[in-house]
Amino acid sequence: DAGVIQSPRHEVTEMGQEVTLRCKPISGHNSLFWYRQTMMRGLELLIYFNNNVPIDDSGMPEDRFSAKMPNASFSTLKIQPSEPRDSAVYFCASSLTRGHDGYTFGSGTRLTVV
Amino acid sequence: DAKTTQPPSMDCAEGRAANLPCNHSTISGNEYVYWYRQIHSQGPQYIIHGLKNNETNEMASLIITEDRKSSTLILPHATLRDTAVYYCIVRANRDDKIIFGKGTRLHILP
Numbered sequence: 297d298a299g300v301i302q303s304p305r306h307e308v309t310e311m312g313q314e315v316t317l318r319c320k321p322i323s324g325h326n327s328l329f330w331y332r333q334t335m336m337r338g339l340e341l342l343i344y345f346n347n348n349v350p351i352d353d354s355g356m357p358e359d360r361f362s363a364k365m366p367n368a369s370f371s372t373l374k375i376q377p378s379e380p381r382d383s384a385v386y387f388c389a390s391s392l393t394r395g396h397d398g399y400t401f402g403s404g405t406r407l408t409v410v
Numbered sequence: 411d412a413k414t415t416q417p418p419s420m421d422c423a424e425g426r427a428a429n430l431p432c433n434h435s436t437i438s439g440n441e442y443v444y445w446y447r448q449i450h451s452q453g454p455q456y457i458i459h460g461l462k463n464n465e466t467n468e469m470a471s472l473i474i475t476e477d478r479k480s481s482t483l484i485l486p487h488a489t490l491r492d493t494a495v496y497y498c499i500v501r502a503n504r505d506d507k508i509i510f511g512k513g514t515r516l517h518i519l520p
Contacts, residue, residue, distance in 0.1 A: 300453075329508075331510075338510060338511070338512055339454070339510035341507055341508070341509060344507065352507065387453050387454070389453070389454075398444065398446070398456025398457075398459065399446075399454075399456060399508060400456070401453030401454050401455070402453055403452065403453055404452075404453050
């Protein structure tokens with residue numbers, strides 16, 4: 297199993313540009329989570345999906361952020377327009393069931409907005 | 411609100427047991443204790459979880475006090491590769507969300 301796959305690993309973009317982060321969860325996992333990590337705020341949950349349906353997006357910082365999960369094997373997190381304060385490492389995680397299973401995290405996307 | 415309290419940092423000598431404490435005095439009856447760790451530049455990694463009984467797996471042991479208000483994660487023979495931030499989290503078994511606190515930064519000393 298290749299684990300949770302995120303792309304790109306690194307992204308550098310100019311302020312105002314659109315950024316799209318991608319995630320492929322582990323096959324068969326039915327929950328998917330997007331987290332953001334910064335030195336100041338630590339790991340923050342942005343949004344999570346269950347069976348491709350967004351369940352809780354209360355952590356999404358503002359309307360510039362949007363996330364989709366068109367099918368069970370793919371999710372995107374989009375920032376439009378991007379701002380320097382969006383610079384962070386964005387992690388995607390998936391899990392098999394609601395309940396006791398631990399999450400499996402991807403390696404993250406390091407986003408730098410200049 | 412992470413609902414747990416952990417020391418910000420700890421040191422442990424290589425080869426010794428690393429004992430990482432966690433206080434969760436407001437834990438409710440249906441909440442589990444989970445431990446994750448994050449090695450530098452990597453995503454968090456699940457270690458172990460438990461409800462009230464002690465648990466052991468290939469990575470670690472989890473000791474939960476009888477009143478469930480605190481727990482200890484034990485790495486029996488710490489190596490340099492165990493240097494990481496360790497997160498203690500309480501989570502209800504029907505709640506999908508895992509909320510991370512600040513964790514404990516564990517330094518394994520050669």
